[in-house]
Amino acid sequence: METTNNNMKSALLANKTFPLLMALACAAIFAGTHLYITYGTGAFNEIFVVQMLDEGLTGGDYAAAAGFATGFLLARILEGPLVGILDIGGSLMTGVGIGIPAMMLAAGITAPLDNFAFSLVTGAGIGIALGLLIIGVRKAMPEGLSASGTDVMMGAGNKTGRFLGPLIIISAIQYSIPAGIGAFIGAALAYRKDRPIAGGAILGAMLLAGVFAFM
Amino acid sequence: MTGLIIKSIIIGLLGGGAIAAGAARMFHSPESQAMGAFRTLGELNACKGDPIAHFSFGLGFFFNAAAAAVATGALTQDVLHRIVPNFAAGALLLKNKSVEETLYDPSKMIVTGAAAGAVVVTFLNTLASVIPEQLSIIAKEILSPAASLMINPVMPIIFWLAALDAGKKTGVWATILGGTGQMIMGNAVPGLVLGILIGQSIEEKGFNKSVKVMLGIIIALFVIIAYFRGFFAKLGL
Helix, strand or coil: CHHHHHHHHHHHHCHHHHHHHHHHHHHHHHHHHHHHHHHCCCECCCHHHHHHHHHHHHHCCCHHHHHHHHHHHHHHHHHHHHHCEEECHHHHHHHHHHHHHHHHHHCCCCHHHHCHHHHHHHHHHHHHHHHHHHHHHHHHCCCCCCCCHHHHHHHHHHHHHHHHHHHHHHHHHHHCHHHHHHHHHHHHHHHHCCCCHHHHHHHHHHHHHHHHHHC | CHHHHHHHHHHHHHHHHHHHHHHHHHHHCCCCCEEECHHHHHHHHHCCCCHHHHHHHHHHHHHHHHHHHHHHCECCCHHHHHHHHHHHHHHHHHHCCCHHHCCCCHHHHHHHHHHHHHHHHHHHHHHHHHCCHHHHHHHHHHHHHHHHHHHHHHHHHHHHHHHHCCCHHHHHHHHHHHHHHHHHHCCCHHHHHHHHHHHHHHHHHCCCHHHHHHHHHHHHHHHHHHHHCCHHHHHCC
């Protein structure tokens, strides 16, 4: 028993199995986007990134989602082998979960996103391809590119999240007075409890606006 | 509803298992190519192998993810970045306090990660789907304007300023590629991101072959996008 367990452990640590893990992760994330398109829930990403895909789904313009997300995918694929840890946020959740679906939908390819089994298979295929690519880059290791660009991007990426809270409060006030009051009280409470204020603002706005709507 | 639950369980099992195993590999990086994030590695270390710390850290983000899922159907990146790895680690550490034998072992993390993923994803998705439609319409109508302001102009400005602060060459390249991106794709962020990568590479390693190859790919990409978005037609070409 102990030896089989050790075999399993070393197998899962080998670089050969990395594309397999990538396949499983990408299958899940890509299928999560299928869930979002079909049921309106289940995308593995932040609110504002999913909203970019939504713009395409409702308005037909996928440029923002495709451009933004594939830019991140490209950058993270270059960085991952350089530092030894692939950032799953930018590469898989944003790149594979939002960018590739946006490109497919923009090109009129809907089948991989409409069917659950098909979405799992497509995601797995993308994952294996990316996994092999990353292991390949690891071996070839382009010395000419610098990984420090990703620090700049990461800093900017983390800053963007902070802007959403105040933007939601402003937008809630424009929507209606109860929603606005709910938003800033919710945000203030969330801030006091050291939670991100965007979550507090949305919940507060929904709660108070909902109470008024149902009255 | 049953369809959503079955699909959520499958997605959670696959994604949770793979990500938890990828997180275990982070402790063997750089020999093993890992997947996760540096902040996840730092946070897992900060919990010092205490199961309660892992569970409560994950739970904090779980509430936030639930709020986002209910409001918009976006589960947030924290599900795979933070909640699943910490729940998976916490479950293993309840029985065995040694992190070397638990958190660092991908063959164990893959099992508890799959279980944690299935439970968390299914719970969030069913929670989101039982919310009255009227409430989610309110959330959508508040969030859409906020998110579109975020995409344009807030995000381009943040990335632009970050590029300008990162040195002369980075600032110049980001400004040129960002401006081109805004013109062709309607959003400057992808151009800025690529400009930052190119600029930083030139700043540190010089205008070498890799940079030229990268630049060639970017130009080709821009031309293709411009063609498909009808940009050339707009110019009368």
